[in-house]
Amino acid sequence: MFEKLTKFLEKRLLPIFEVVGQQVHIMSIQSAFQTLIPVTLIGAVALLIQRPPVSYETLEVGSFFYNFMKGWSDLSANYGDPLRLLNTITLGSISVYLSISFSYFLSSKYSLNQITSVFITFTSFLLVHTLSIDGGLSNRYFGGEGMFSTLIVVIVTVELLNFLVKHDVGKIKLPEAVPPVLQASFTTLFPSFIIYGFWTLIVLVTKNVFGTEVPGMIMDVLAPFLAAFNSLFGTVLTSVLAQIAFWFGIHSDSIWVIMGPIFQSNFEVNVAAYGAGVLPNALPHIVSSPLVWGFGTIGGSGATLAFAIQLVRSKSEQLRAVGKIGIIPSFFNVNEPILFGAPIVLNPVLFIPFVLAQAVNISIAYGAMAINLVNKPFAWPGSITPVVIQQFLISFDWRSIILWIFLIAVDYVIWYPFFKMFEKEKLKEEGIIVDNYKETQIA
Amino acid sequence: MINVLLACNAGVSTAMMEKKIAEEAKRRNIELIVNAASVSRIESFVKDNDIIVLGPQVRFASKKIEKEYPDIPVYVIEMADFGMMRADNVLDNILRVLSK
Numbered sequence: 329m330f331e332k333l334t335k336f337l338e339k340r341l342l343p344i345f346e347v348v349g350q351q352v353h354i355m356s357i358q359s360a361f362q363t364l365i366p367v368t369l370i371g372a373v374a375l376l377i378q379r380p381p382v383s384y385e386t387l388e389v390g391s392f393f394y395n396f397m398k399g400w401s402d403l404s405a406n407y408g409d410p411l412r413l414l415n416t417i418t419l420g421s422i423s424v425y426l427s428i429s430f431s432y433f434l435s436s437k438y439s440l441n442q443i444t445s446v447f448i449t450f451t452s453f454l455l456v457h458t459l460s461i462d463g464g465l466s467n468r469y470f471g472g473e474g475m476f477s478t479l480i481v482v483i484v485t486v487e488l489l490n491f492l493v494k495h496d497v498g499k500i501k502l503p504e505a506v507p508p509v510l511q512a513s514f515t516t517l518f519p520s521f522i523i524y525g526f527w528t529l530i531v532l533v534t535k536n537v538f539g540t541e542v543p544g545m546i547m548d549v550l551a552p553f554l555a556a557f558n559s560l561f562g563t564v565l566t567s568v569l570a571q572i573a574f575w576f577g578i579h580s581d582s583i584w585v586i587m588g589p590i591f592q593s594n595f596e597v598n599v600a601a602y603g604a605g606v607l608p609n610a611l612p613h614i615v616s617s618p619l620v621w622g623f624g625t626i627g628g629s630g631a632t633l634a635f636a637i638q639l640v641r642s643k644s645e646q647l648r649a650v651g652k653i654g655i656i657p658s659f660f661n662v663n664e665p666i667l668f669g670a671p672i673v674l675n676p677v678l679f680i681p682f683v684l685a686q687a688v689n690i691s692i693a694y695g696a697m698a699i700n701l702v703n704k705p706f707a708w709p710g711s712i713t714p715v716v717i718q719q720f721l722i723s724f725d726w727r728s729i730i731l732w733i734f735l736i737a738v739d740y741v742i743w744y745p746f747f748k749m750f751e752k753e754k755l756k757e758e759g760i761i762v763d764n765y766k767e768t769q770i771a
Numbered sequence: 772m773i774n775v776l777l778a779c780n781a782g783v784s785t786a787m788m789e790k791k792i793a794e795e796a797k798r799r800n801i802e803l804i805v806n807a808a809s810v811s812r813i814e815s816f817v818k819d820n821d822i823i824v825l826g827p828q829v830r831f832a833s834k835k836i837e838k839e840y841p842d843i844p845v846y847v848i849e850m851a852d853f854g855m856m857r858a859d860n861v862l863d864n865i866l867r868v869l870s871k
Contacts, residue, residue, distance in 0.1 A: 346831050349829075349831055349832070350831065350832060350835060355810075355811035356811065358811055359809065359811045359812055362809075433811070433812065436812070436814055436815060437814065439814070577827055577828055577830065577831075577850070578828070578831060579780035579828045579829065581780060649855065650854060650855065653854075653855060653856055654854075657784065657787070662784050663784075664784030664785075664826075664828065664853065664854070665784060665787075665853075665854050665855070665856060666854065667828075667854065668827050668828070668850040668851070668853045668854030669850075669851065669853075669854020669855050670854065671850050671851065671854055673827070673850060674850075
């Protein structure tokens with residue numbers, strides 16, 4: 329059965345994953361999202377410290393904590409504006425950073441001059457994503473709402489620029505004496521006019537024919553698709569695909585990129601709601617990075633922490649050795665030693681738990697948050713923050729740690745039968761058990 | 772002096788491997804520097820390296836990288852060597868590929 333499954337996957341899915349893992353746009357988006365993490369973090373922290381974790385109104389009047397929280401609250405009301413502004417210009421303007429970062433990585437891939445490419449793309453981003461109001465600029469589409477249109481603007485702009493530059497369109501010949509930096513900016517002068525003209529035209533048509541703005545229109549078109557993926561179903565489906573890809577040894581990040589903008593904008597909405605005073609169990613979204621990286625991938629992709637514990641306690645010398653190398657990184661959600669050491673990658677015996685455990689974790693954690701057993705996420709310290717601390721920080725809720733321990737127990741049960749099968753194979757190889765073990769005992 | 776570009780998926784485990792290779796080289800008195808990079812950004816780091824070493828999780832990129840940088844040899848770390856962090860085998864292979 330395992331062999332048939334392997335053959336089927338190799339024939340149907342491997343070619344798709346190979347293309348996805350190599351695709352320049354997906355690779356660049358992946359790099360871009362990685363660079364956005366500090367920006368997101370700063371924005372979230374700024375908002376978290378301007379709101380006391382417990383509302384003083386729920387505390388006993390006159391008690392120490394009442395005074396402390398009330399003081400915090402008053403301080404924030406009077407002097408919290410810079411913190412709220414910091415949030416608005418970081419997490420709340422995430423599309424701005426995305427346009428810069430994504431265009432930087434994509435233009436490097438095409439060996440274009442990076443800084444001029446970023447300038448041109450950023451200007452195009454502003455052309456499409458802002459309106460002039462009251463003599464200033466509107467930042468309505470700078471946040472999560474503008475992310476998808478940002479991705480489209482960056483791809484179209486850089487592709488156009490690449491095409492124009494590579495075909496020498498509008499290349500201006502300058503004398504040898506002109507310094508190279510100046511030369512580079514002149515090379516893109518004419519192409520940039522074409523690109524700005526193109527976006528101006530798009531904005532004009534959208535406004536005058538459809539009576540709306542480009543980012544809003546793109547969101548309307550994508551709405552049904554987003555609604556399907558912005559759900560438990562979409563997250564689990566992506567998780568399954570990501571795990572199958574990783575089983576082939578293709579890093580799952582290239583699949584999770586699909587969910588990136590959804591995770592990011594949900595998270596931003598939750599942080600904003602928390603900052604505005606919504607209780608942590610009443611926040612609007614569950615689907616987010618913390619759901620997947622905090623509770624799904626316990627010990628790394630495939631929820632392998634339970635498996636790592638089984639390895640450490642294995643009777644097989646080889647598996648024990650892998651367990652010893654892999655167990656400590658597992659507590660930081662890094663599991664490559666186990667993935668490639670056991671190995672799990674391309675190992676038919678371990679395919680099922682590798683795909684299943686993570687999907688089960690995500691579903692259980694989603695359920696626990698949906699019925700308010702655990703707070704919904706509004707902070708994200710990053711997936712390699714040591715476990716337990718990480719789970720606590722996601723929603724400042726100690727019950728998250730209990731959920732985490734419960735999920736490890738569930739994973740242990742899911743992994744166990746497959747681990748046993750695999751261990752038996754290894755023990756045979758090591759000559760510790762032989763096939764006719766029982767007969768020899770009796771004899 | 773040997774410059775090795777170790778590329779993977781921006782992972783932490785590669786940092787472990789990077790350190791182990793450097794230690795192994797030091798133990799054998801080989802002058803060698805390991806530069807780690809994410810495979811998606813390889814073009815910014817590739818210059819001046821003698822060999823590109825890929826982690827097994829990005830082995831599918833090898834064909835494309837070989838084509839893009841025909842002058843630099845590419846070597847993919849075997850899964851077992853990577854998983855068990857066997858830097859001695861990896862270093863052996865690096866030296867073998869370079870001596871060709």
